[in-house]
Amino acid sequence: MSNYTDKIREISERLLKEGRVDMVIGFKQGTMPMMNEPCFVKKPEDVSKLVWDSHCGINLANYLTDRKEKIGVIAKGCDSRNIVTHIIENKIKREQLVIIGVPCKGMIDRRKIASMSDAEILSVAEQNGKVIVKTKDAEKRYERTDLLQKNCALCVHRNPVIYDELAADLVEEQKNVDRYADIREIEAMPPDEKWHLFDDLFSACIRCYACRNACPLCYCPTCFVDESRPQWVGKSTDPIDTKTFHFLRAYHCAGRCTDCGACERACPVGINMRLLTRKLEKDCFESFGWEAGLSLDQRPPLDVYKTNDPEDFIK
Amino acid sequence: MGIEPDRLHFSWISSAESTKFVEVVTGVTEAVRALGPHQKFVKTNVKVA
Ligand code: SF4
Ligand code: SF4
Numbered sequence: 061m062s063n064y065t066d067k068i069r070e071i072s073e074r075l076l077k078e079g080r081v082d083m084v085i086g087f088k089q090g091t092m093p094m095m096n097e098p099c100f101v102k103k104p105e106d107v108s109k110l111v112w113d114s115h116c117g118i119n120l121a122n123y124l125t126d127r128k129e130k131i132g133v134i135a136k137g138c139d140s141r142n143i144v145t146h147i148i149e150n151k152i153k154r155e156q157l158v159i160i161g162v163p164c165k166g167m168i169d170r171r172k173i174a175s176m177s178d179a180e181i182l183s184v185a186e187q188n189g190k191v192i193v194k195t196k197d198a199e200k201r202y203e204r205t206d207l208l209q210k211n212c213a214l215c216v217h218r219n220p221v222i223y224d225e226l227a228a229d230l231v232e233e234q235k236n237v238d239r240y241a242d243i244r245e246i247e248a249m250p251p252d253e254k255w256h257l258f259d260d261l262f263s264a265c266i267r268c269y270a271c272r273n274a275c276p277l278c279y280c281p282t283c284f285v286d287e288s289r290p291q292w293v294g295k296s297t298d299p300i301d302t303k304t305f306h307f308l309r310a311y312h313c314a315g316r317c318t319d320c321g322a323c324e325r326a327c328p329v330g331i332n333m334r335l336l337t338r339k340l341e342k343d344c345f346e347s348f349g350w351e352a353g354l355s356l357d358q359r360p361p362l363d364v365y366k367t368n369d370p371e372d373f374i375k
Numbered sequence: 376m377g378i379e380p381d382r383l384h385f386s387w388i389s390s391a392e393s394t395k396f397v398e399v400v401t402g403v404t405e406a407v408r409a410l411g412p413h414q415k416f417v418k419t420n421v422k423v424a
Contacts, residue, residue: 255377255415300418307376374385375399 064112064162067227068134071160075132075225076104081158084132085123086110093184094170098123110134112227114186117167117209119322121145121276124152131157134227136164138211138320140220141353142276145316148356151279161223163231165204166212167321171330173207176200211321211334214239221354240342246335258303264329265302267295271333272309274326277316284308310336315344315360318352377415381406 072084088099088109096115100123101107112134120133121142131152135143140161146152168191173184179195186192191202216237219230246254269285272278284292285305293308294301310333317337324334344350348361384406386399 251377251379253377258376294418298418298420300416303376304416374387 064227065110068110068112068160068162069107071225071227072101072107072110072132073104075158076101076107080130081132082129084110084134084160085120086134086160087112087116087118087120090115093181094168094173112162114166114168114191114204115170115184117321117325118274119276119320122274122322124157125276125279127152127156129156132160133157134160134162135220135223136162136167136320137215137217137219137221138164138318140222141217141318142320144222144353144356145318145360146276148353148360149316154356158225159220159223160225160227161220162227163220163229164212164215164218165231166208166215166218168204168207169209170325173202176202209321209325210332211319211324214319217318217351217354222356240338242335243339243342246339258306259299261335262302262306262331262333263299265297265306265331266329267297267302267305268328270326270328271323271331274322275313276320276322277313278309284312306333306336309333310340313337314340315348315350315362316352317341379410382410382413 068086072086075081075084083100083102084107086099086101087096089111090097094115096111096113096118098118098120099109101109116134116136119139119142120135121139124131124133124143124146133139133143140159143152143157143159147154168184173191173193174181177193177195177198177200179198181193181195183194184191185194186204189204191204191207193200193202214237216234216239218233220226246257249257269283272283272285285295293304317340319334319338319341321334323337324330324332327333341352344352344361350361352360384399384403386395388396388399
């Protein structure tokens, strides 16, 4: 991982010195373990702030929306797909970007680590596929592969799909991943059971909208949940309002979501709202053979019309 | 998301297809009536001041 950091710094310094970009968007060490923060570097002498490790789960495409500068941006597989989506949706221009691709081996699930110990975690480091977690009086080692974020364990696009520079050699993609086992289970449930499942799933939601804010797809100047004239959805934590928010948020991501997991990662109460976005992802794949953000030349399924669309749900 | 399949219908009817319109509306009404009143997506916690 440290060679990733070195390479990222080297590329960033070069881009800034040559004036090819006005800033580089990457990650810096957070104030707490496992909580790296986005970082905007504008001067070559500041590149030493940039780091790379398994806690860079935030999606940096989120910081590109409507920017006018020339930007170097660090991109994992999923980030790169959201960058493609941003370009397709005219939220940034390809010419403005120098994409520093980072072949990704998956991010570590900070909740999994936190749940394994009662004591405060002082540091989390990595060595040869092992994760070393230090608390005040203990040091424990875990297999890295057991600690991946849920979306990373299911990821089939670890390599950036679009890039100008690479911070490391491309990694092998995971094969034969069954991305939708849990979704199929839910699909098979009778309506009442589904209703109760979502009732439970969202019962802890405090409507903080961290999931929405962390998502690069949610860039509307006024989100439907904030609108008051007309008020599309109630603002309370009434279960119906909460569910309406979640169902609609998920629909707004249909055909666009890359399952980057930034939403789930950001949630203070650990809600797995990806159950909704992945259902839509599955539908888009099955109906239209579509995976979001793989190519700049293809329009997303929800903004094309095809005469051969079977539409057999319409009577 | 927990809505009964028969509660939601999609149809494409031209303004000239009055007979189809009547058929569809009748069909939808019957299907929904058979399911009874919708209990989900109804706010039960609302307090009126
Ligand atoms: S909905 Fe969640 S997983 Fe999908 S792109 Fe947005 S933040 Fe990423
Ligand atoms: S981040 Fe979590 S608590 Fe906040 S609105 Fe989203 S699901 Fe609810």
